[in-house]
Amino acid sequence: MSPKTLYDKIWDAHVAHEADDGTCLLYIDRHLVHEVTSPQAFEGLRMTGRKVRAPERTIAVPDHNVPTTAGRDIHIDNEESRIQVEALDRNAREFGVHYYPVSDIRQGIVHIVGPEQGWTLPGMTVVCGDSHTATHGAFGALAHGIGTSEVEHVLATQTLIQKKSKNMKVEITGSLRPGVTAKDITLSVIGATGTAGGTGYVIEYCGQAIRELSMEGRMTVCNMAIEGGARAGLIAPDEVTFAYCQGRPHAPKGAAWEAAVAWWKTLYSDADAHWDRVLTLRGEDIAPVVTWGTSPEDVLPITGTVPAPEAFTGGKVEAAKRALDYMGLTPGMKLSDIAIDTVFIGSCTNGRIEDLRAAAAILKGRKVKEGMRAMVVPGSGLVRAQAEEEGLAEIFIDAGFEWRLAGCSMCLAMNPDQLQPGERCAATSNRNFEGRQGRGGRTHLMSPAMAAAAAVTGHLTDVREMMQ
Amino acid sequence: MTPFTTLSGIAAPMPLVNIDTDMIIPKQYLKTILRTGLGVALFDEMRYNPDGTEKPDFVLNQPQYRQASILVAGENFGCGSSREHAPWAIADFGIRCVISTSFADIFYNNCFKNGILPIALPEAERDLCMKDAEKGANARIEVDLAAQTITLSDGQVITFDIDPFRKHCLLNGLDDIGLTMEKAASIDAYEDAAAQSRPWV
Numbered sequence: 001m002s003p004k005t006l007y008d009k010i011w012d013a014h015v016a017h018e019a020d021d022g023t024c025l026l027y028i029d030r031h032l033v034h035e036v037t038s039p040q041a042f043e044g045l046r047m048t049g050r051k052v053r054a055p056e057r058t059i060a061v062p063d064h065n066v067p068t069t070a071g072r073d074i075h076i077d078n079e080e081s082r083i084q085v086e087a088l089d090r091n092a093r094e095f096g097v098h099y100y101p102v103s104d105i106r107q108g109i110v111h112i113v114g115p116e117q118g119w120t121l122p123g124m125t126v127v128c129g130d131s132h133t134a135t136h137g138a139f140g141a142l143a144h145g146i147g148t149s150e151v152e153h154v155l156a157t158q159t160l161i162q163k164k165s166k167n168m169k170v171e172i173t174g175s176l177r178p179g180v181t182a183k184d185i186t187l188s189v190i191g192a193t194g195t196a197g198g199t200g201y202v203i204e205y206c207g208q209a210i211r212e213l214s215m216e217g218r219m220t221v222c223n224m225a226i227e228g229g230a231r232a233g234l235i236a237p238d239e240v241t242f243a244y245c246q247g248r249p250h251a252p253k254g255a256a257w258e259a260a261v262a263w264w265k266t267l268y269s270d271a272d273a274h275w276d277r278v279l280t281l282r283g284e285d286i287a288p289v290v291t292w293g294t295s296p297e298d299v300l301p302i303t304g305t306v307p308a309p310e311a312f313t314g315g316k317v318e319a320a321k322r323a324l325d326y327m328g329l330t331p332g333m334k335l336s337d338i339a340i341d342t343v344f345i346g347s348c349t350n351g352r353i354e355d356l357r358a359a360a361a362i363l364k365g366r367k368v369k370e371g372m373r374a375m376v377v378p379g380s381g382l383v384r385a386q387a388e389e390e391g392l393a394e395i396f397i398d399a400g401f402e403w404r405l406a407g408c409s410m411c412l413a414m415n416p417d418q419l420q421p422g423e424r425c426a427a428t429s430n431r432n433f434e435g436r437q438g439r440g441g442r443t444h445l446m447s448p449a450m451a452a453a454a455a456v457t458g459h460l461t462d463v464r465e466m467m468q
Numbered sequence: 469m470t471p472f473t474t475l476s477g478i479a480a481p482m483p484l485v486n487i488d489t490d491m492i493i494p495k496q497y498l499k500t501i502l503r504t505g506l507g508v509a510l511f512d513e514m515r516y517n518p519d520g521t522e523k524p525d526f527v528l529n530q531p532q533y534r535q536a537s538i539l540v541a542g543e544n545f546g547c548g549s550s551r552e553h554a555p556w557a558i559a560d561f562g563i564r565c566v567i568s569t570s571f572a573d574i575f576y577n578n579c580f581k582n583g584i585l586p587i588a589l590p591e592a593e594r595d596l597c598m599k600d601a602e603k604g605a606n607a608r609i610e611v612d613l614a615a616q617t618i619t620l621s622d623g624q625v626i627t628f629d630i631d632p633f634r635k636h637c638l639l640n641g642l643d644d645i646g647l648t649m650e651k652a653a654s655i656d657a658y659e660d661a662a663a664q665s666r667p668w669v
Contacts, residue, residue, distance in 0.1 A: 013666075016658035017651050023633045025651060027658050029669050037550065039501035050645070053655075065499065080499035087501050124669065131550040131574060145574050147552035148503075149581035149644070157648045159655055163631065195486055196544035196570055229547065231573050252668035260668045295486050315485035315542045322484070412549075414495045421518070433490040433548060435513045 003270035005167045006236050007202045010142040010267070014125050016159055025159040029124040030141075032110045033060040033097065033151070035088040036414070037129030041152035042091040051095070053158045058097035059119055062088050063109045065414035066102055068377050068404035073103040081415065095155075108380025108406040111135040111348040115219065116380055118248025122237035122264040127154055132348045132430065134225040138218035139245070140237035140267050142202070145226060165231045166276035168201035169269075172209035174283040179464040181358065182217035183350060183428070183447035185209065185281075186224040187289045191299035192279060198230030201277060204269060205235050209283035215244040216354035223349045224430055227296040236268040290335055290460055291432045291445040293323035298432070302450070302462045306333045326434055327442050328422070335460050338444070342425040343374040343455040344437070345401075345448050347411040350428035351379025353386050355448040359428075360392040362452035362466055368400035369458035375402040375417070377409040401455070413438045426454035470583035471641030475564050475611045477537030479601035480527045485542035489575065492546065492554040506553055507560030528561075532604035538611070540594065540601040541568040545586075546575025555582045565611050567618070569594050580634050583641065585613060587628045596620060613639055 004012070017025040031054075038060070045051065052058055065081040066072055076082040085102070092099035100107045106117065111132055114120045126136045126143035129151040136143035146160065154160060170189055189205075190197075203225050210221065218235045225233025235241075242261055245251045252260045287301035298320075300307070308331035309320040324331065329338070345351075345359050356378065368374045376396050378384035384406055387393050393403050410417040411429035419425055419441025428451050432443040444460060453461040497509045515526045522529045528536065539558070545568040546554060555578045558566070565585045579586045589597070600607045600620045607621035613635060618626040637644065648655075662669065 017654035019633070021632055023631075025648060025654065027655070027662065036498050037552065040503050040552075043501070048645075078499075084499055084501060121669070123666075129550055129552075131548065133550075145550035147550055147555075147574060147578035147581060149552060149578065153645050153648065156645050157652075157655060158659075159648060161633075161644055161648065195547055196572070199544070199570060199573060226574075229544065229572060256668040260666075263666065295488075297486075315483065318483070319485045319542075412495050414498060431488075431490070431548060433488045435494055436490050439494070439513055439518065 003273045005269040005273045006140060006204055006234055006267055007142065007167055010123055010125065011164060013123065022163055024162050026125060026162045028127050028154050028158050028160060029057060030114065030119050030126045031058045031154050032114050032126065032128035032133065033058060034064055034110050034128070034130060035062040035084045036064040037148050038091065038151055039084060039087045040148050041155055042095065044152040045155060050156045052097060052155045055096040057158065058155070059114065060088055060092040060097050061100040061107055061110050061113050062102055064408045064412065066407045067415050068407045068409045068417060070405070072405065078416070105381035105385060108383065109348045109351060109408055111223070112351060112379035112383065115139065116248070116382055118245060118251035121245055121251060121260070122241060123267050127160065131226045132223050134233050135219050135223040135348055137222035137225065137233040138215060138235050139241055140234060140264070142232055142234065144232040165202045166200055167274065168198060168203045168230070168277040168279070169275045170203050170205050171207040171278070171280045172205065172283050173207050173280060174209060175212060176209050176283045176286060179288055179449065179467055180286050181447040181449060182213050182220035184286050184289050186221045187291070187296065187299045187445065188281060188286050189279070190224060190228045190296050191289070192281065193228050195227060195295055195297045196229045198225065198228035201230050202232045202234060203228070203230045205233060210235055211238065214354055215240060216352040219352065220349055224296065227430055237264050288447065288450050288463055290450065292327065292329060292335060293320065294326055294432055294434050295323070296430065296432060296445065298323060300335060302335055302460060304335050306331050306335065336462060338460045339458055340424045340426045340444070340454055340460065341372060342419060342423055343372065343451050344410040344425055344427040344429065345375070345451050346377030346379065346409055347429035348379065349430045350448050351377060351383065353383050355428065356383070356387045356392050359448040359452035360395040362449050362463060363399040363456070364395050366399055366456045368455045372455065372458060374400060374455045375404055375410070377404040378406050380406045410437055412436060426451045426460065469581070469641045469643060472564060472583050472585050472613055472638045474613065475537060476608055478533060478535055478605050479538035479540050479597065479609045480533040480536035481598050481601035482527060482539060482541045483598060486544045486547055487541055488548035489546060489551050489554045490548055493551065493557045498551055498553055503556050504560060506557035507562065510557040510561045537562055538565045538567065538609055539563050540597045541566060543569040545571050547572040550574045552578045552581070555579050555584050559584055567594060567597050580638055581644065583638065585611065585638060587618065589626065589628060593626045596624065596626065
């Protein structure tokens with residue numbers, strides 16, 4: 001047998017039909033659904049008299065525009081948001097899919113709920129009408145975002161029409177230095193490839209620094225594969241993965257668990273597998289990074305300075321000029337001199353327990369700088385409860401952070417959590433696009449520890465200085 | 469789905485790279501439960517001032533481009549989120565074809581579900597289209613999907629690649645779901661086999 005990559009193996013295990021031209025029907029093991037990209041799909045089923053083919057494989061949870069303040073289970077003020085959440089409620093019940101409403105402690109961001117409940121397991125195909133579905137690749141599951149028409153296609157047929165992507169290997173050798181996190185890895189990779197560098201590829205992240213990450217860290221890395229343009233990001237499952245999955249509500253048990261693990265252990269790229277593209281970074285070379293512009297590729301070590309547009313080539317020169325203008329920055333300015341107004345810790349990128357621990361470790365015994373707004377939005381009700389149990393919530397509240405309920409919140413600002421024009425935010429989310437966190441809002445992406453450090457000092461800060 | 473066969477129209481130039489889905493349609497318009505009516509919000513923050521008045525400099529606000537049915541754009545068009553509201557807004561505005569050097573994966577897929585033809589060209593050829601687009605309303609570009617050609621206003625012909633299956637579906641306005649349901653027996657067989665080989669799934 002010819003050597004295969006991890007992606008090849010998962011792909012081969014899910015082809016339900018292959019046409020002569022290589023167009024495949026790929027079987028979907030898990031379909032995650034949220035309120036924003038699904039109403040038109042359910043309506044399409046209704047109009048054509050179609051059913052959900054596999055409701056037992058379909059999991060729905062409202063997350064994008066739910067408020068993160070108390071009382072939301074009784075009433076959502078914004079009428080359009082309320083209608084969308086109510087539509088999901090109705091659709092989930094009518095079509096009989098698994099559902100976690102806002103009143104359920106298990107509710108949260110769909111990409112945090114899936115793994116937490118054991119829906120996401122190694123070797124699966126996972127899709128969702130959301131680009132950050134890439135997150136689930138951390139389990140060695142082939143996971144990617146789809147549009148609403150494809151949501152309807154998966155609901156009706158449990159398959160997707162697909163052609164195979166190319167294989168790209170991203171290896172992070174060695175170990176990370178203190179103060180450097182999974183977020184710094186994933187941003188640094190995008191900085192190296194550009195936001196279109198992964199287009200047409202499925203990326204497998206490997207190497208010692210990846211192996212040394214927890215599942216939470218691995219999810220952070222894979223989450224942003226889409227920001228590098230890749231269809232999906234993958235990490236081969238190992239003992240860390242199995243330990244995370246074991247005992248989760250929807251993970252297999254007993255003999256089924258043993259059989260599953262036996263198969264999961266075959267899910268790795270063969271030593272002599274073919275790679276269409278390879279990128280290698282040294283873990284020791286990765287620094288705590290921040291973004292300065294309006295694309296996730298606009299990333300630099302915190303010790304750097306704002307670049308001049310002339311430092312770029314091609315269309316990026318104009319894009320950099322526009323970004324600097326939008327961000328209100330001047331070339332040559334030290335990144336650590338950039339003052340901020342708001343700190344947002346949360347999102348499917350960095351809203352898990354380990355992220356909250358990392359931020360709390362910096363905030364313990366310290367205060368948010370006066371006049372700043374700072375909020376923590378845990379990724380799920382269960383993450384929130386665990387953080388309260390571990391005493392993290394108290395640290396955040398004592399420091400001056402708002403302690404919110406679970407949801408996507410200010411990552412995309414569909415709910416009331418938004419930036420005002422010109423307001424500048426240190427954010428642990430995944431996109432710094434123009435207007436992403438509110439019209440005219442300025443976003444700097446970074447790790448939870450870096451965001452916590454910025455909350456204390458009021459400007460972008462090298463977290464390593466606060467760790468000494 | 470509306471079939472795409474040939475298109476003759478005005479092309480609007482948007483040379484900016486990395487035009488993302490938040491630029492194409494910002495989040496406040498994602499709260500709809502319909503697919504229609506989003507054209508007015510296309511490129512919202514680039515197109516309108518905060519008070520709702522038009523920004524006269526924005527390309528689609530200029531008289532010669534108000535009727536544009538083709539967009540010529542910088543690389544990595546449509547990057548960012550999976551929101552199909554982006555192609556819905558583009559189609560609702562009246563744009564049926566986007567020409568660039570590269571597209572983000574999910575956006576590219578979404579176009580084909582909505583009767584929009586995304587064409588990826590080498591940079592030099594995209595630049596020829598951009599120059600034509602910059603001429604304004606006098607320069608009509610013709611796109612022929614069956615022949616896989618773009619004919620510029622001076623008669624120059626550029627050919628483009630497209631996946632044969634996608635081309636077939638777009639030319640005939642085919643419904644993917646209907647096509648897949650014809651293969652229900654294969655899906656049934658797959659499910660039966662998977663229930664044996666991976667019973668825990």
